[in-house]
Every structure is written in structure tokens, then in C-alpha cells.
Amino acid sequence: MPEASLYGANTARGAANFKGFGPTLADYPYFMRAMAGVKLAAARANQSVGALIDRHADAIADACDEIRDGAHWDQFIVPLAEGSGGTSTNMNFNEVIAARANQIMGLAQDAPGGVTANDHVNLAQSTNDCVPTGIKLACVLAWPALQEAAQLLIKALEAKGRETSDTLRTGRTCMQAAQPMTYGQLFGGYASMVSRALQDVERAVHGLCTVPMGGTAIGTGLGAPEGYREVIEEALSESLGFEIECAANAFDGMQSADGFARMSAELRNLAAACAKIAADLVILSSDGASGIGEILLPAVQPGSSIMAGKVNPVMPMSIQQISMIVQGQDLTVSLAAQAGQMEINHFEPAMAQALFTQMALLTAGLPQFAESCIAGLKVDEARSYENLARSFAVSTVFLRALGYKKVAGLAKRAQTEGRPLSEIAAEEGLLDADQLRDVLRGATGA
Structure with a gap:
């Protein structure tokens, strides 16, 4: 483990196990901000139901705000497409937030009374609900x-x-x-x-x-304190800045x-x-x-x-x-x-x-x-009109007046002689060049 790292053993294992699996979490800014917002909301929800003391909740929230502002992203080293179903991703956030929260409180890592990744940052959560929430909100x-x-x-x-x-x-x-x-x-x-x-x-x-x-x-x-589910919805909405609701049926949502x-x-x-x-x-x-x-x-x-x-x-x-x-x-x-x-x-x-x-x-x-x-x-x-005037598309403007059989005959003659249908029409006295343009324009319905 690098001495100055904020992440812990779970993150290091995930980064090693899935090395080369593509861009890391830090390469996805919307996901970084969404997950930090989810963790902040969870801390505030736990605080509101008395499951997390104010000092811990405030430190966690401050750490999450720093991450949302772009700080500490070099500590998110797990590839997004990791193979643990999101557990390595979740723990990368938990560990970095916990370590930074302790720094904010002036405590050494693992000091008594400090914030821990699992017991505090991940309180009332599992990978199975917070990671898909983060993906959706990203x-x-x-x-x-x-x-x-x-x-x-x-x-x-x-x-x-x-x-x-x-x-x-x-x-x-x-x-x-x-x-x-x-x-x-x-x-x-x-x-x-x-x-x-x-x-x-x-x-x-x-x-x-x-x-x-x-x-x-x-x-x-199971694992969430009483009243948590009732307050997490509002906490998420406040943290992310738009209206969020929890699934009406949690089993469906999961x-x-x-x-x-x-x-x-x-x-x-x-x-x-x-x-x-x-x-x-x-x-x-x-x-x-x-x-x-x-x-x-x-x-x-x-x-x-x-x-x-x-x-x-x-x-x-x-x-x-x-x-x-x-x-x-x-x-x-x-x-x-x-x-x-x-x-x-x-x-x-x-x-x-x-x-x-x-x-x-x-x-x-x-x-x-x-x-x-x-x-x-x-x-x-000019080229567009030339292509139109020389094409069989002009045949449709004569259908109502001459009928399909007569127009088909003119079209066949134009094809046989290698001449534009519009030229054959003019020769037959149906209309001249100026009239053709007006008729074609009228046929567009524009």
C-alpha cells in the first residue's frame, strides 16, 4: 500500500485483480460526483435517524463534497468494468471517504473514535443498492x-x-x-x-x-436503521439537486x-x-x-x-x-x-x-x-433541379391529367431515347420549362 494513499486493502485488491480492464472510476466524472452524492446523502440520512453521530456525518459529508469538487480523484484506481459486481467500486469510495474524513477530524487512520469504511461510510447500504443508484444518477x-x-x-x-x-x-x-x-x-x-x-x-x-x-x-x-428508508429519498434529492424517489417495491428495484x-x-x-x-x-x-x-x-x-x-x-x-x-x-x-x-x-x-x-x-x-x-x-x-427535371420523378405530376398508362408510355419513350422526361413532355406540348418548374414546386406541397 502506498504510504500516502487514501484507499485501503479492498481497493488495492480490486485494482490488482482487474488490472487492464479499462478506464478507472476517475475517468467518469459524472459517476464520481453521483457516487459522492449518494454517500453524502446516506450519511445525512443515518445522522437524521440517530445512527451516525454528528461529528462523523459532518466529516463524511465534507469528504464527499471535496470529491464532488474534483479532489482526490487519483485515489480512485479501480476499473469501472471490474468483475466484482460493483463491490470493489463501492469499497473504493468507502475507503477513500473514510480516510479523508479522519484527516478532516485530525485523526490518524484506524484511530479510536474514527470513521471506518464499512461501519460508517457504508452504513445502511450495500453495493447492491448504492452502486446502481450511483449509475442511474450519473x-x-x-x-x-x-x-x-x-x-x-x-x-x-x-x-x-x-x-x-x-x-x-x-x-x-x-x-x-x-x-x-x-x-x-x-x-x-x-x-x-x-x-x-x-x-x-x-x-x-x-x-x-x-x-x-x-x-x-x-x-x-436488512442492515438499515429504523426510519432510514423514509429519509434517504429526501436526502438523495437534496444532495443531488433534483427529485429522486425510491422504488415502490424494493425487490423489483434491486x-x-x-x-x-x-x-x-x-x-x-x-x-x-x-x-x-x-x-x-x-x-x-x-x-x-x-x-x-x-x-x-x-x-x-x-x-x-x-x-x-x-x-x-x-x-x-x-x-x-x-x-x-x-x-x-x-x-x-x-x-x-x-x-x-x-x-x-x-x-x-x-x-x-x-x-x-x-x-x-x-x-x-x-x-x-x-x-x-x-x-x-x-x-x-442548379444541380438539384437538373437532377429532378431529368428524372422520372416528374412523371407523378402528370398522372392526374393523363393517367398512369399515358405517363408510363412517355417514361418508356424517354428511357428508350435517352432523353429527360421533361423534354419529352415539352415536345408533346404538355408544358414548357417555366411551367414545369411551377408544376414541380406545386407538387411538393410546400
Whole structure:
């Protein structure tokens, strides 16, 4: 044990047993603050029912406040994805808080009358209720940053929709020309899709405010002093700064991981929505000489080390890649959620790492996508209209007047002669070029 360490033997064993298992607790700031808040709330709840003397409770609370402010994080050396079901994580917090509380009181470690990790910091708790509580509340704490990130993307899409509200384009189904629409409708639809997905994430976040705290090991509450369960809810709310409630049925709250699974699934859906937008932009921005060429993306970096002048759609591709990772992490959460046994789920560390990774990637990626791609992209109006006017999408505007059979014949002639349908229509005296543009615009419903 390092002489100056605040952690103890349990932490050291966990760090050694799970060495190389990935980032440590200190690499997850929201979890650090959430767990410190949980431990502080427990101390105050125990104090209020007379189970913890004022001096100990105050010292524990002061130590927790220091941790929430970013102090002593170098003492949290256990990997988050440790294999003890969260016990090593819980003891890392218990030991550091106890050691720091004794320092605050001016006591040597293990001095008589001091704070101990198990008897005082962990009083009325078990790993099985305080760690899942910490994981849930960490996601709630991380939510505002993710919400702001997604809203930046929504606003950028809405702004681009207004900017391109009159720009005609070819609506495509199955990668074939279908019907006329505008780029304003395209971007407006994107904004709505992301907004809906974000609302679903928000509902999942709200569900995480119901926690298993007070159930102790299996839901019976054994080990908690009388009255503790009645006060821990209020103590948690005061400590974390938002409304928190304990599960109505502690046995349900202890064993169920559906809240984590729901949260992950909604993050997956949000990522998938953004990836769909990104994939469309990759296609629409394919170079004009060999592709669609209707959208010009900001050139943020060279695209090749060998093909001079090539610029790749790296920002959309990065969002697609983030989505792949988020969806992979969702599978981890799903498998871990269903692997719970009897009264608890001991795979919560894996779910925690997956959820924190999902939220961090989306929080970092969505503003970049908004600012470095959506805000600066340009639509080539001339190319977009040319693609529309030359496509079979114009056939739909003639259906009501001419009927399907007549329009199909015109389309077949255009295909046989290798000429645009609009040109055949003009030759047939159906309408001229100016009339075509007006008819196509009217067909969009914009």
C-alpha cells in the first residue's frame, strides 16, 4: 500500500485483480460526483435517524463534497468494468471517504473514535443498492450536456431547412427518383426525427430518477436503521439537486435493470436517427462528376494521402461510426440486463461503462456534426433541379391529367431515347420549362 494513499486493502485488491480492464472510476466524472452524492446523502440520512453521530456525518459529508469538487480523484484506481459486481467500486469510495474524513477530524487512520469504511461510510447500504443508484444518477447528471448537444443539431437542421425551403430536389425511394420535394422539407424532417428521439431519451432519463436505495442487499432493507428508508429519498434529492424517489417495491428495484436497458435503447435510437441523416448526406454529397453532387459539405480536412484534391465526408462518417459504437454498447447493456440472477444484477459495471460511453460519444459528436457539417453545407440548387427535371420523378405530376398508362408510355419513350422526361413532355406540348418548374414546386406541397 502506498504510504500516502487514501484507499485501503479492498481497493488495492480490486485494482490488482482487474488490472487492464479499462478506464478507472476517475475517468467518469459524472459517476464520481453521483457516487459522492449518494454517500453524502446516506450519511445525512443515518445522522437524521440517530445512527451516525454528528461529528462523523459532518466529516463524511465534507469528504464527499471535496470529491464532488474534483479532489482526490487519483485515489480512485479501480476499473469501472471490474468483475466484482460493483463491490470493489463501492469499497473504493468507502475507503477513500473514510480516510479523508479522519484527516478532516485530525485523526490518524484506524484511530479510536474514527470513521471506518464499512461501519460508517457504508452504513445502511450495500453495493447492491448504492452502486446502481450511483449509475442511474450519473446518467441523469450527464443528461443536460447531451440534451444541449442534440438541441444544437436540431437547431442547425431547422436553420438549414429554412435556408433551403424553396430549393427543389428529387425525393427518392429505394434509391430511385420518386416525387418532387424541397430540401427544406428534407432538413425539416431530419430535425423532427432527432427531436422525437431526444424526447424519448428524456423520458428514459426521468425513469432513472427512481432508485433502489434503501433496499440494501436484496430488498428487505436488512442492515438499515429504523426510519432510514423514509429519509434517504429526501436526502438523495437534496444532495443531488433534483427529485429522486425510491422504488415502490424494493425487490423489483434491486433486481431489475430495465431502466438501464430502456435508456440504452433510446440512446441507440437517437444515434441511429443521426446516422441515417449522415448516410443521406454522404450519398447526396457524392461528387458531381460521378455521383449525385447536390450537396457541398464543408471541406474540414484532406480526404486522401494519395488522391490529390479528394475531400471525404468525414463528419457524417464520424456520426455513422459513433452510431455503430453506441449500438454495440446497447447490445452489451441488453445482454447484461437479462443476465441478472435471483435478487440482483451483478453485471451493472458493464452496463455503466456502456451507458457512459454512449452518452459521452453522442455529447461530443452531435455538436461537431452540427457546427462542422450541417451549418456550413451548401445545396447546389442548379444541380438539384437538373437532377429532378431529368428524372422520372416528374412523371407523378402528370398522372392526374393523363393517367398512369399515358405517363408510363412517355417514361418508356424517354428511357428508350435517352432523353429527360421533361423534354419529352415539352415536345408533346404538355408544358414548357417555366411551367414545369411551377408544376414541380406545386407538387411538393410546400
